[in-house]
Amino acid sequence: xxxSLATTPTSLARIHxxxxxxTLCPSGANQLLVLLDPALQPEPVLGIVLEVAEQWSPQITxxxxxxxxxxxxxxxxxxxDALVDLVCLVWQLRGSYPEVSMSRIVPRSAREVFRExxxxxxxxxxxxxxxxxxxxxxxSGEPNGLRSxxxxxxxxxxxxxxxxxxxxxxxxxx
Numbered sequence: 282x283x284x285s286l287a288t289t290p291t292s293l294a295r296i297h298x299x300x301x302x303x304t305l306c307p308s309g310a311n312q313l314l315v316l317l318d319p320a321l322q323p324e325p326v327l328g329i330v331l332e333v334a335e336q337w338s339p340q341i342t343x344x345x346x347x348x349x350x351x352x353x354x355x356x357x358x359x360x361x362d363a364l365v366d367l368v369c370l371v372w373q374l375r376g377s378y379p380e381v382s383m384s385r386i387v388p389r390s391a392r393e394v395f396r397e398x399x400x401x402x403x404x405x406x407x408x409x410x411x412x413x414x415x416x417x418x419x420x421s422g423e424p425n426g427l428r429s430x431x432x433x434x435x436x437x438x439x440x441x442x443x444x445x446x447x448x449x450x451x452x453x454x455x
Contacts, residue, residue, distance in 0.1 A: 293416050297437045299332035302407075305434065309337035310404025314384075316394055317409040318347035319366040326409045326436045327374060333407075334378045341374070342401055343367055344384040344394065346412035360387040391415040392427055399430040406433040 296302055315330050317323045330341060345363045367383050374381045384401075388394045394416075398406050406429065408416060413435040 293413070293433045293435060295410070295413075295435045295437055296329070299329045299336075302329065302333055302405075302434060303336065306405055306432065309339070310431075311337075311339050312401055312403045312405075313339045313341045314344055314394070314398045314401060314403040314406045315341060315408075316344045316346040316349075316388075316406060316412055317370075318350075318411050319345070319370050320347060321409070321411045322438055323370060323409065325438050326407065327370070329436050330407060331374070331377055334380070339380070339404070341378065341381045342384055342397075342403070343371055343374070343381065344397060345387050346394070346408065348387060348389050349391075349394075349412045349415050363387050391429075395427060395429050403431050405431055408433060408435050410435050410438045 294301075294305055296305070313330065313333065315326065317326050333339070334341060345367045347358070347363055347366075364383070364385065364387065371381050371383045384397050386393060386397050388397070394406070397403075416429075416433055416435070
């Protein structure tokens with residue numbers, strides 16, 4: 282099953298529900314790379330990922346994204362500690378969906394995430410809104426040489442604040 286997203290791979294859409302993911306990517310994806318920060322409300326993202334998994338039956342790879350938005354002076358957490366947090370989420374998800382693995386890469390840039398997505402042949406990257414900032418710059422057409430190997434969707438953590446805009450209204454979805 283190939284990804285057939287109504288956008289270029291370098292677009293970033295913000296979604297609130299799995300229904301929006303299905304609308305943006307009607308053909309589905311065999312591989313999902315899910316980037317989140319386990320310390321910052323991963324439940325909305327994981328809920329959507331499980332709903333998508335029911336429909337598409339993909340291989341899901343969780344990736345720690347907690348260092349992407351952290352400043353140098355932020356509390357120091359080691360890569361090993363970050364991966365332990367991720368292992369807990371993998372086991373939690375495996376109770377509901379067995380095709381879950383984790384990346385051993387702890388990225389500090391969008392470039393590292395894109396490399397992992399390419400290596401795993403991801404058809405879609407699903408990211409938590411809490412780690413989306415580096416991707417807004419990477420996919421906005423800036424001449425930094427970054428290009429995602431597949432479409433990226435950001436899951437809105439605050440679903441209550443949803444507007445009536447369509448994901449297709451976002452820049453790059455034309």
